[in-house]
Amino acid sequence: MLLAATFFISVLLIGGFYLLKRIKTLAYNYVYMSKLPGPPPDGIFIGNMSYLQTSPENLFVRLREAMKNFYPIYKLYACHKIGANILSPEDCELIMSNPAHNTKAQLYDLLHNWLNDGLLTSNGLKWQTRRKILTPAFHFNILQDFVQIFNEESQELVNIFKKECKKSYVNVTPHVTQFTLKTIAETAMGSKLNFKTQEDNDYKQAVYDVGKILLYRLVHPWFVLKFFNFFSPWYLQERKLTNILHDFTKQVIKEREENFDHDALPQEQHDVYLGKRRMAMLDLLLSAKHKDGIIDNEGIQEEVDTFMFEGHDTTAAALSFALMLLACHKESQNLILQEMAEVLGDLHKKPSQNDLQSMRYLERCLKESLRLYPSVFFIARALGEDMKTFSGYLLPKDTIVIMHIYDIHHNPDIYPDPEKFDPDRFLPENSQNRHPYAYLPFSAGARNCIGQKFAILELKAAVCAILANFVLEPVDTPETITLIADIILRTKEPIKIKLIPRSN
Numbered sequence: 001m002l003l004a005a006t007f008f009i010s011v012l013l014i015g016g017f018y019l020l021k022r023i024k025t026l027a028y029n030y031v032y033m034s035k036l037p038g039p040p041p042d043g044i045f046i047g048n049m050s051y052l053q054t055s056p057e058n059l060f061v062r063l064r065e066a067m068k069n070f071y072p073i074y075k076l077y078a079c080h081k082i083g084a085n086i087l088s089p090e091d092c093e094l095i096m097s098n099p100a101h102n103t104k105a106q107l108y109d110l111l112h113n114w115l116n117d118g119l120l121t122s123n124g125l126k127w128q129t130r131r132k133i134l135t136p137a138f139h140f141n142i143l144q145d146f147v148q149i150f151n152e153e154s155q156e157l158v159n160i161f162k163k164e165c166k167k168s169y170v171n172v173t174p175h176v177t178q179f180t181l182k183t184i185a186e187t188a189m190g191s192k193l194n195f196k197t198q199e200d201n202d203y204k205q206a207v208y209d210v211g212k213i214l215l216y217r218l219v220h221p222w223f224v225l226k227f228f229n230f231f232s233p234w235y236l237q238e239r240k241l242t243n244i245l246h247d248f249t250k251q252v253i254k255e256r257e258e259n260f261d262h263d264a265l266p267q268e269q270h271d272v273y274l275g276k277r278r279m280a281m282l283d284l285l286l287s288a289k290h291k292d293g294i295i296d297n298e299g300i301q302e303e304v305d306t307f308m309f310e311g312h313d314t315t316a317a318a319l320s321f322a323l324m325l326l327a328c329h330k331e332s333q334n335l336i337l338q339e340m341a342e343v344l345g346d347l348h349k350k351p352s353q354n355d356l357q358s359m360r361y362l363e364r365c366l367k368e369s370l371r372l373y374p375s376v377f378f379i380a381r382a383l384g385e386d387m388k389t390f391s392g393y394l395l396p397k398d399t400i401v402i403m404h405i406y407d408i409h410h411n412p413d414i415y416p417d418p419e420k421f422d423p424d425r426f427l428p429e430n431s432q433n434r435h436p437y438a439y440l441p442f443s444a445g446a447r448n449c450i451g452q453k454f455a456i457l458e459l460k461a462a463v464c465a466i467l468a469n470f471v472l473e474p475v476d477t478p479e480t481i482t483l484i485a486d487i488i489l490r491t492k493e494p495i496k497i498k499l500i501p502r503s504n
């Protein structure tokens with residue numbers, strides 16, 4: 001009896017202690033965060049909920065207005081969660097360059113049902129170990145082998161466009177999405193998709209549909225939590241879509257594992273990319289499982305899900321926007337063709353990695369396109385320690401910081417006439433005085449995009465193949481499209497352009 005009473009009192013005391021500590025932290029955070037400017041809240045608990053709960057296109061516009069009203073920082077809050085919205089390169093540098101702030105914010109829990117704890121969403125030692133395993137999969141020598149696949153898939157995209165170009169316009173977004181999905185599956189997973197099967201098409205549609213549900217959960221913050229998500233109107237639909245996504249990647253892994261050559265495992269880590277045996281990403285993961293035992297089946301599944309998503313959706317958005325901008329700027333199309341003629345001689349010659357790398361004007365066009373339309377338009381972290389912003393606000397440890405890449409890229413003080421497409425902004429002489437954190441399409445610091453070189457080479461190969469075969473003419477323009485807030489930057493409707501076969 002005495003023992004039970006002592007146990008009960010101890011539990012009560014410890015529980016009470018933690019509760020008080022939590023209340024103290026919340027109060028401390030609230031005091032500091034309340035000093036930040038921001039849109040007026042609707043009430044003490046509901047905070048800015050009504051500000052957030054609007055259509056995806058209105059939300060996108062509202063967030064842009066907040067940049068104008070509250071630069072360089074503002075707060076938004078809902079329930080007991082307060083987010084500090086960061087709009088200046090200086091504050092991004094303070095966060096991204098400090099390893100203490102490498103932890104992804106709770107917002108990324110939204111992705112857990114689908115991506116579990118893959119590279120994008122994991123933290124701490126798990127993230128470090130995985131990043132170390134996966135970095136060689138994107139080494140220069142491996143990318144060299146991938147360029148052939150980029151060229152083959154670009155040619156297939158051109159073949160589709162050749163059939164479609166008889167129409168008065170082409171909806172490019174679904175076609176380029178298929179292109180980037182096939183490319184990541186074949187390069188990183190060694191799996192060739194043909195989109196003739198129901199599973200391939202269901203996967204593509206499920207990625208799109210799940211994004212809508214994730215956004216719904218994001219603006220209804222209680223549904224971010226797994227427990228409350230159970231009561232969301234979309235819970236069953238999310239489960240169904242997640243099953244489609246997982247069944248698809250399980251099949252990709254199964255097929256690769258069946259054909260995996262255990263005898264050809266590299267002896268040393270550096271053998272992986274020094275030309276002795278080059279390994280695609282999935283092979284590296286299988287090797288880490290069979291040879292070193294540092295990853296299990298669940299670990300492989302979460303990385304394959306992560307890379308299939310991150311490796312195609314972002315690049316498809318980037319290519320769709322780049323094609324629209326090039327269609328609107330015939331002079332840029334001509335300059336790219338001129339550069340292709342200089343580097344390749346024959347416009348229809350398939351470019352090598354060196355060829356693609358030496359196309360500097362094309363690179364500037366893609367950089368400018370990613371400035372105007374950064375596929376990942378915001379990223380979020382949880383502060384690992386207190387931080388003083390450049391403008392003097394104190395943000396307490398654990399604060400959710402949301403860095404708005406889109407707004408930094410459209411700041412007229414950094415990019416004069418920011419809506420203008422001007423690839424020469426990225427000439428060395430025009431960028432040397434720009435803040436190093438003023439251009440962040442691939443984020444920066446230790447948690448930057450592992451696939452950025454892959455993405456740029458893939459985009460260059462696709463643009464070269466398309467321009468060698470077609471003149472692009474505008475149907476959609478920056479003025480006609482409607483941008484929406486989603487898990488990545490998307491347009492409300494697919495982007496339309498006109499493709500005129502090139503006569504050469």
Ligand code: HEM
Nearest residue numbers: 119120310311314315318375376379441442443449451455
């Ligand atoms: C134009 C295309 C792309 C853009 C704009 C882009 C952008 C980004 C950004 C901004 C991040 C940081 C995300 C965050 O902190 O929340 C990121 C991370 C990541 N990206 Fe990309 N990405 C692109 C293409 C790719 C490709 C092709 C791959 C794979 C082949 C890839 C794989 C990843 C992964 C795995 C991460 C997480 C890295 C980590 O936390 O260590 N991305 N990307």
